[in-house]
Amino acid sequence: MPPSTTKPAAGLAALAATALCACSHAPKGPNVLLISIDSLRADHLSCYGYPRATTPAIDRIASEGMLFEQHMSSSSWTLPGHASLFTGLPDSIHGAFDTGHKLPDAAHTLAERFQAAGYATQGFFAGPYLHPAFGFAQGFDSYLDCASYASELDASAMQDPQQNKELNQKSHSDITNPTVYSAWQKWLAGRGEKPFFTFLHLWDVHFDYIPPAPFDKQFDPDYQGSVTGRNFFSDPSINASMPERDKQHVISLYDGEIAWTDSFVQKIREDLERAGLLENTILVITSDHGEELFDHGGKGHRMTLYDEVIHIPLVVRYPASLPKGARIHAQTASLDVLPTLLELAGLPAPTDVLGTSLAPFAHDPAAAHPRRAVSELASVGRNMRTVRSLEYKLYDDVARDAHYYFDLAQDPLEKSGLTDFETELGQRAVAGYTTEVQRMEAFLNAHPPQAQESVIPEGVRGQLEHFGYTEGESKQPAKAPPPK
Ligand SMILES: [Zn+2]
Structure with a gap:
């Protein structure tokens, strides 16, 4: 969708274009290649400490650039995760938090800004869920659907529950890396003189786990059982109680999908190198959410906000501005990618986002940054929000009227929820939560929602009083954390 001519930020972007065009008609900024690998949990990349060599290509890119160790998605599924990546806003502000909601035309996306x-x-x-029906095509000169069932998709299909269900099932068994890659190659060969902002969505790590040979056997060549990675989510026999050997095989197939996808990252890197573009391209590898592999008794994503589904990789390579091999331990969030890319490309800092540029970390590990990440899930009957720092993660589980936090230093796997908010850590967690919600409220006051979708879901707002934030009757967190 073309950008609206009435957008307040259009002036800023025009100013940026003017600045870049001072010497010629074409801007001279660096290229940007943003790669989102769907469903990629950070702790299954070798550069994030995973013992298997799943990601040699991404590891190399990380060793030549910056890796953000504690990077969190805004949510645990595809639609809101990408909407936040594209807008620098949390789910309850950009509005695309559930099926039936979309990025409003008034959203000011990364592609529109570039x-x-x-x-x-x-x-x-x-x-x-990356379909234009959800508002994702805004700002792209071209936005190509590389799914095998693309011809069956239109906006009505995406919004009809039955068709939506059928298409989702088809998507799970789809193998798309080769299609995305050949579309990228074709475009690269015919590109013009302008610098580019290109977004590649690599889908295949998303279940089902059906990597082609040799990746299907790479991490578990001796398995003799009958379990496969097909119908991972819908097959009830694939569950946390299945035999351990079979469970490990399923995880090996997920890792095989990662290795298969990493092999395409290597090809893309080689393409850039061959075209003489690698050094002048800001190369970003990230994801939209992680994947639960029975960590808390469940599987897949879009069910919880535990770290396995929100902790995602962020690797950025741009030798002109970023150090080699830097690892940043600060708490960062997917909202930060938009302002980071604008700063690295020399464009004006955005004033209409809640993310904070990570570029200062290139020179200063103590750079100013909120150091908290907000994640939300308002779909499939869930209505919850977490605020995470390096020391705590507070859950406001509105749907279950439950409030608890984890001490991440003592309990990094989030096994024992705490409900005593009178402790020093509990108080800091509540203060951090309150600060983040106040930031969101202040943002909404300064940038009133321009679409019906762009409002904090009812219930989330009402529950803020649990932490004494609103003027409503104060309630003490009372419910026990989940037993898992
Ligand atoms: Zn996804």
């Missing part, structure tokens, strides 16, 4: 600055903008996607 397009307004004179960039060529292309997107290639391969999963149903």
Whole structure:
């Protein structure tokens, strides 16, 4: 969708384009290649400490750039995770937090910002929730659906519950990396003179786990059982109580999908190198959410906000501005990617986002940053929000009227929820939660929602009083944490 001419931020973007165009008609900023690998949990990449060599290509890119160790998604599923990546806003502000909601036309996306600055903008996607029906095509000169069932998709199909269900099932068995890759190669060969902002969505790590040979046997060549990675989510026999050997095989197939996808990252890197573009391209590898592999008794994603589903990788390579091999331990969030890319590209800092640029970490590990990440899930009957720092993670589980936090230093796997908010850590967790919600409220006051979708879901707002934030009757957190 074309950007609205009435957007307040269009002036900023135009100013940026003017600055870049001082010497010629084409802007001279660096290229940006943003790769989102769907469903990729950070702790299954070798550069994030996983013992298996799942990601040699990403490891190398990380060793030549910056890796953010504690990077969190805004949510635990595809639609809101990407909407936050594209807008620098949390789910309850950008509004695309559930099926039936979309990024409003008034959203000011990464692609729109680069397009307004004179960039060529292309997107290639391969999963149903990246469809233009959800507002993701805004700002792209071209936005190509690389799914095998693309011809069956239109906006009505995405919004019809039955068709939506059927398409989702088809998407799970789809193999799309080769299609995305050949579309990228074709585009790269015919690109023009302008710098580019290109988005590649690599879908295949998303269940089902059906990597092609040799990746299907790479991490578990001796398995003799009958369990496969097909129908991972819908098959009830694949569960936390299944035999351990079979469970490990399923996880090996997930890892095989990661290795298969990493092999495409290597090809893409080689393409950039061959075209002489690698050094002048800001290369970003990230994800939209992680994946639960029975960590808390469940599987898949879009069910909880535990770390296995919100902790995602962020690796950025841009030798002109970023150090080699830097690892940043600060708490960061997917909202931060948009302002980071604008700063690295020399464009003006955005005033209409809640993310904070990570570029200062290149020179200063103590750079100013909120050091908290907000994640939300308001879908499939869930209505919850977490605020995470390096020391705590507080859950406001509105749907279950439960409030608890984890001491991440003592309990990094989030096994024992705490409800005593009178402790020093409990008080800090509540203070951090309150600060983040106040930031969101202040943002909404300064930037009133321009679409019906862009409001804090009812219930989330009402529950803020549990922490004494609103003027309503104060309630003490009372419910026990989940037993898992
Ligand atoms: Zn996803």
